[in-house]
Amino acid sequence: MSAASAERAAKHNTAPENAVAAASFAAEGAPFVHVMGARPNFVKAAPVVAALDARGVRQAVVHTGQHYDDRMSAVFFRELGLPRPDVDLGVGSGSHAEQTAALMVGLEREFTARSPGLVIVYGDVNSTLAAGLVAAKLHIPIAHVEAGLRSFDRSMPEEVNRRVTDQLCDLCFATSPEAVGHLANEGVPVERVHFVGNPMIDTLLGNIDRFDTDALRARLGLPAAYVAATLHRPANVDDPAVVARLVGRLHEVADQVDVVMPVHPRGRAALNEAGLGDHPRMRLLDPLGYIDFVTLVRGSTAVITDSGGVQEETTILGVPCLTLRPNTERPVTITHGTNRLVVDSELPGLISKIRAGETSGAATVADVPPLWDGHAGERIAGILADQ
Ligand code: UD1
Ligand code: UDP
Numbered sequence: 360m361s362a363a364s365a366e367r368a369a370k371h372n373t374a375p376e377n378a379v380a381a382a383s384f385a386a387e388g389a390p391f392v393h394v395m396g397a398r399p400n401f402v403k404a405a406p407v408v409a410a411l412d413a414r415g416v417r418q419a420v421v422h423t424g425q426h427y428d429d430r431m432s433a434v435f436f437r438e439l440g441l442p443r444p445d446v447d448l449g450v451g452s453g454s455h456a457e458q459t460a461a462l463m464v465g466l467e468r469e470f471t472a473r474s475p476g477l478v479i480v481y482g483d484v485n486s487t488l489a490a491g492l493v494a495a496k497l498h499i500p501i502a503h504v505e506a507g508l509r510s511f512d513r514s515m516p517e518e519v520n521r522r523v524t525d526q527l528c529d530l531c532f533a534t535s536p537e538a539v540g541h542l543a544n545e546g547v548p549v550e551r552v553h554f555v556g557n558p559m560i561d562t563l564l565g566n567i568d569r570f571d572t573d574a575l576r577a578r579l580g581l582p583a584a585y586v587a588a589t590l591h592r593p594a595n596v597d598d599p600a601v602v603a604r605l606v607g608r609l610h611e612v613a614d615q616v617d618v619v620m621p622v623h624p625r626g627r628a629a630l631n632e633a634g635l636g637d638h639p640r641m642r643l644l645d646p647l648g649y650i651d652f653v654t655l656v657r658g659s660t661a662v663i664t665d666s667g668g669v670q671e672e673t674t675i676l677g678v679p680c681l682t683l684r685p686n687t688e689r690p691v692t693i694t695h696g697t698n699r700l701v702v703d704s705e706l707p708g709l710i711s712k713i714r715a716g717e718t719s720g721a722a723t724v725a726d727v728p729p730l731w732d733g734h735a736g737e738r739i740a741g742i743l744a745d746q
Contacts, residue, residue: 389476391416391743394466396423396450396486399559399668401435402649403481403504406561406736408441414744421469423462423486424449428624434648439562455485455516462489470497477502477743480524483517483667483688491524504558504739506531507538508688514594517667518688532739534558535691535728555738556730559668560675562649564733569650572658579655581619581642586612586710587659588620595665595683596626599633605683606633608703612663612710613640619655621647661713661720663706670698675727679713679720681706691728697721 391411395404404420411418422444426432436443448465450458466489470478478494479502480487487503494501506525510518522545525531531547533539534557542552575581588609590596595605612618621644622630636643647655653672656662661679662669670689673680674696681701692698697720701709712718730738 388417389474391418391477391479392421392470392473392475393418393479393481394421394423394486394490395481396425396448396462397482397484398426398431398435398646399666400481400484400486401432401439401441402562402668403558404479405435405439405441406558406565407479407504407739410736410740411744414740416740416744419445419473419475421445421466421490422447423465423489424451425458425462425484425486427451428646430646430648431624438649439566450486459485459489462486463493466490466493467497470494470499475499479504480528481505483508483521483524485516485520487524488520491527495527500530501528502530502532502739502743503528504532505534505538506552507533507540507542508535509538509541510686510688512686516593521688530742532735532742534731534735535689537690553738553742554730555742556732556735557671557728558735558739559671560731561733561736563653563672563675566650566653570654570657572654575651575654576658579619579644581655581658582617584660584714585617585619585642585658586661586663587655588618588663589623589666589669590620590630590664590683591623591625592665592684593625596623596629599629602626602629603633605703606630606635608706609635609641609663610638611707613638615707615711616640616660616714617642618663619644619659621645621652621655661710663710670696671731673697675731677721679718681709681720693722695722695724695726695728 393404395401420442424447450461450465477500478490480490481504491501503524508521512518531542531552532555539552539554596602609618617640619642656678657676659678662673663681665683670680670682670692674692680698682698684700699720
């Protein structure tokens with residue numbers, strides 16, 4: 360550990376409960392280091408990086424390489440104005456232990472060399488957890504963007520990642536009032552928690568004029584009405600028997616309306632093996648860039664998904680969202696949005712009702728979730744830079 364980081368570590372240890380002290384490391388001129396590695400991280404980080412940049416804060420971007428295909432990674436940097444990563448650790452894929460271990464080794468080396476004043480982590484992926492563990496043991500303050508979400512389903516790797524990260528971090532930035540409540544219930548001191556809104560929605564609203572549904576329809580040759588689908592949760596795409604059942608249901612939906620599905624690499628082999636494309640109205644695509652994907656969603660009749668972020672984006676776009684999961688860590692998308700948890704057998708009937716205008720999925724609450732107003736990144740930057 361460098362002398363500078365040892366000094367910071369000592370200082371941090373004297374006031375471990377004090378988030379204000381953690382944030383004040385910015386004043387020393389040590390960089391804020393953003394750690395990102397998987398598709399949803401990039402969408403959440405873009406407005407935070409931009410808002411800190413506008414305040415002249417010194418920062419660096421560490422890409423872990425958890426996602427590495429152009430369509431899972433580089434396209435987001437090109438489209439969202441993220442700076443080129445200062446380093447790409449190139450960690451890649453593996454089992455949870457292999458991937459998390461490789462992430463930790465790479466991040467420890469990187470943090471030791473860079474002596475960050477603050478490490479900023481996003482969401483709930485393995486890169487988030489690994490960065491939290493490494494930074495905590497190097498006594499580097501940590502801010503977690505999208506803290507406090509809970510599905511209460513420990514079978515999901517993301518739930519383990521979220522819970523551990525929130526216990527380690529000095530500053531918790533929450534996207535919903537429920538998240539603030541979960542952190543309080545878990546004993547996170549209130550002064551560490553800030554309800555700031557949702558940076559993923561900043562990105563959506565900041566790009567709203569770029570989502571031209573007519574142009575996308577023409578370019579991809581899409582029909583006037585279609586359902587957009589995405590699946591990548593292990594519970595849905597890892598077990599061949601489950602995959603076969605879901606493919607059967609998607610084909611039943613395709614019997615009534617075209618289904619357009621950009622296929623996440625995780626499920627590609629199993630879905631192909633189960634004959635996903637063997638239906639004339641199933642349109643399979645590679646993963647789309649952010650602008651094309653959100654445009655696809657915006658122009659759709661409904662979305663079938665198991666994505667976390669897509670539940671939030673459909674809430675703001677007002678598109679009915681059928682989430683193929685037994686639970687969600689984002690219940691605000693049900694109470695204030697268009698989201699509905701479903702089992703596969705419900706899909707054909709619900710799509711039929713949505714098409715007939717019998718149900719929209721919209722909540723009875725007129726307002727969108729509080730503070731999902733496009734300014735979360737600025738609030739986060741304000742809290743980080745002003746303390
Ligand atoms: C990860 C996150 C998940 C998040 C998702 C977003 C964890 C534990 N999971 O899941 O929470 O919702 O990202 O998309 O962190 N692959 C490629 N190319 C890539 C990346 C992955 O082909 O660029 C394939 C590899 O076969 C890999 C598999 O996808 O084994 C899974 O990738 P991984 O990052 O381990 O998990 P995801 O399922 O993508
Ligand atoms: N997304 C994208 N292209 C796609 C599918 C999704 O750009 O083909 C975007 C989507 O709009 C959202 C983010 O990726 O911003 C969500 O990522 P993902 O579903 O992979 O992860 P999760 O949110 O479930 O963790």
